[in-house]
Amino acid sequence: MMKKILLSLCALLPVSSFAEDQAKPPNIICFLVDDLGYGEVGVYGQKKIRTPHIDKLAHDGIKFTQFYSGQNVCAPTRCALLTGKHMGNAAIRENSSHLRGKMPQFKVYQKQDGFPGQAPLPAEEVTVAEVLKEKGYSTACIGKWGLGYPLDEGSPLKQGFDFFYGYICQVQAHNYYPRYLWKNDSKVDLPGNDRGLTGQTYAADVMREEALNYIKQNKDNPFFLYYATPIPHAALQVPEDEPSLAEYREAFGPEKPYVKGAGYLPNKTPRATYAAMVTRMDRTLGMMRTLLEDLDIDDNTLILFASDNGATFNGGYDRAFFNGNGPLRGKKCDLYEGGIRVPAIAAWPGKIQPNQTTSNITAIWDFLATVCDMTGATLPENTNGISFLPTLLGKEQPQHKYLYWESRLTKGQQVVRMGKWKGIRNNVMKSGSSTPLALYNLDSDIGEKKNLAKQFPEVVEELERYMRSARTPNPLFPMGALEKEYE
Template sequence: MNRRRFLQTSALGAGALIVPGLSGCAKSRRRKPNVIYILADDLGYTELGCYGQEIIQTPNLDRMAAEGIRFTQHYSGSPVCAPSRCVLLTGKHTGHSYIRDNGRAPGRPLDPTKGLFPGQNPIPDEEFTLAEVLKERGYATACIGKWGLGYKDSTGDPNRQGFDLFFGYYCQIHAHNHYPRFLWRNGEKVALEGNDGGLTGKHYSADLFTEEAKRFIRENQNRPFFLYLAYTLPHVSIQVPEETLALYKGKLPETPYKARGHYLRHPYPHAGYAAMVTHLDMRIGEILQALKELELDESTLVMFSSDNGPTYDRVGGADSAFFHSTGPLRGRKASVYEGGIRIPFIARWPGVIEPGRVTDHVSAFWDVFPTVCEVAGVPIPRGLDGVSLLPTLAGRGEQRKHKALYWEFRSYGGQQALRFGDWKAVRTGLRRPGTDTRIQLYNLTEDVGESRNVASERPDLVARAKELMLASRTKSKLFPFPEIYEREW
């Protein structure tokens, strides 16, 4: 059975998962609603003003939160880029998703000086994405920004995964430069004259993405559309236009960052990083303004989040300690402690989402797929790990809750995590000989910083966590992780 036929036959009826009283949200409008999902890259939980940031200015996202709903317990799909994006687009957590770690596609060369970027392991044709489901139902679809799930012409090419338009970076390593020599549009290389791959240039990728996104919105204003706008900000290298850098330069203490690897030097890393976040905020403001000007505000659900926690301290010049990028949370990017996976999540939909709401509902990336399906009145495919968040967004109906949220990540020592109720179970060092791999247990209500391991006090919950961890995963041939079973629990 081909994938198109699979999408037609493996779905539950849309009404089966629509909570009574909510179906009118989509059906009462003249057409199916538009959906825009905006993704930041390595943005920490408390790097927005509306989440407590005191140095970096983010007025547009703060306004978006004031006009919509802000989630305080939302989680990414993974603590690093590629698997998180796979989870987002396929609706399956890393115990079931095809991509469970970063990694270059095998057998492909890497030489940035020659413009050679290998791309990441491609998701196979057998997988189906949210974009494919929406495209089948008449949506125009676009992925603009960073992809990271396959190289050009592979099975993971975004044009083969449901997107009518792709403009951006196929490869995550290519995306480490915000003034690239070229980008890609639907398989065609787009040369960017005036960019030489250095610290500055003529064409800033985030600005190009914003213009492309506004063009896509304008061209499809008379039909339903799905825009996945995956900015590369504020991922290092630290690079930002001078006019935005000027907002912070000379106002923050600085130690120049010296180039390391393919991350570029920067004389003002604190100012540069803060400016990158503010620049992201400015461009998102342009997207929201475009919707208002085109009178698409009330027919468009806009969501914003980050793919994982902030960059580890001092890598590329980033300094999460200085900016208190995770607040009280433990860990950073590449960690399954809260700081690596708890992320901002804001949604705005005038007329549907009541302004100024804050929710502590526990949710994750794999909930986005079924949420968008329900919003669009599209049948929800079987086999997803997520649940629709529409009851929480709209403030009506009963919200289904997860029995547990699960993560596994075989890099950085090998890690597992499980959120169940107020409890968090963590295993680390699974691929490091001689480390203690027994389950750590934390009560997040009392100890959000995961500083007091109470596993010895609650053997009943440790046993329950082990049971849920084992039940939450299938084995992966691409990312084998036998240590989960072999090491001490």
């Protein structure tokens, strides 16, 4: 109830000058892809995978070279996107399978659905969907949720979305031929699927059609579409009739098959399949943009394309073959640049000048602030984002003093990005803040190869102060030895 009261009060406050100047509220599409690395898009240097529609989006708009995900894995990034909070302030800070024994609702999920579910986004969190509903928007989430279940407060329908279609549980999203998907709070069977390697209904295709239909149905109203495609997250699966699959198989030549025993479903040509998945997803973006043009609403629609974390390491995916993270160190699950710096592109005909590149340091938790700036909504309290609307419009951009992450994975890491500097502390779970900070100058060392901590002790000291002040302990996601320092 308190959340609804705050939102209603916010709606009564004065709107921004930008929103006042708009004849009609802009439509907003967030096209979030899953595990796509920094180097896996043509305009970011990819040579083996074709992404013509993503590349055209960049040609028509603006490409970010220093855009960061919310976290190094799926669920917390989605939390950061929706709530505008970094990992020192977020309600969900990692994928939450470790909570199964502590949260009784997981047993209910397992019994009802066969999948464990994830920790619910708390009811008191204010999401971008709730903010936009107060401004008269229709809201939809189509794709992968991972922040709760229909039975609890984390349901998309209880977090501001009018419509949901897709995977509620991230674990189910490891198969593109599931027996069913969720439509709002009910299961919808997918014809011809038996949870095997193939089937008659490819989940990503059904999601695409739902998204296109949603746009058609809401062409006359302001809408927010959060399109959270599971592609290209493993398992590696794509329909055999995908035209690019045969092309990639021929181009890549004989491959070493990926076997089921290694963790995901088997695949005889994993490299070709992965590339075909990305190209098929790229085609979905193209279809979406064509529809916007056909409906004559493209010039009133902002599209933000981004990935939820860096390139992965499992399921048969070959990061070295594709140079998936380009020049960046690390991968999904750690906080080096390869885990959190991601491709991001925005286009908005008539508002964003075409063929731009920005090095502005931006994080996915800036999305909520940007949406508020665009629509005249008031930014909820205790968020960490800064609107990047000025960057989109070619105006002077306010800067973050710093960005912050923490992760319990890979023995625990803390990271602060401050201007050109990045400080990273490892082994946090065991040693807390006693592990020396490594310092990198990302302007001259994007690969984080040269530790400059000894040369710049005053920078290290400043970053360490931010590491301490940026975080609020979250009892669901304790950082081991570090927590003792906050007692």
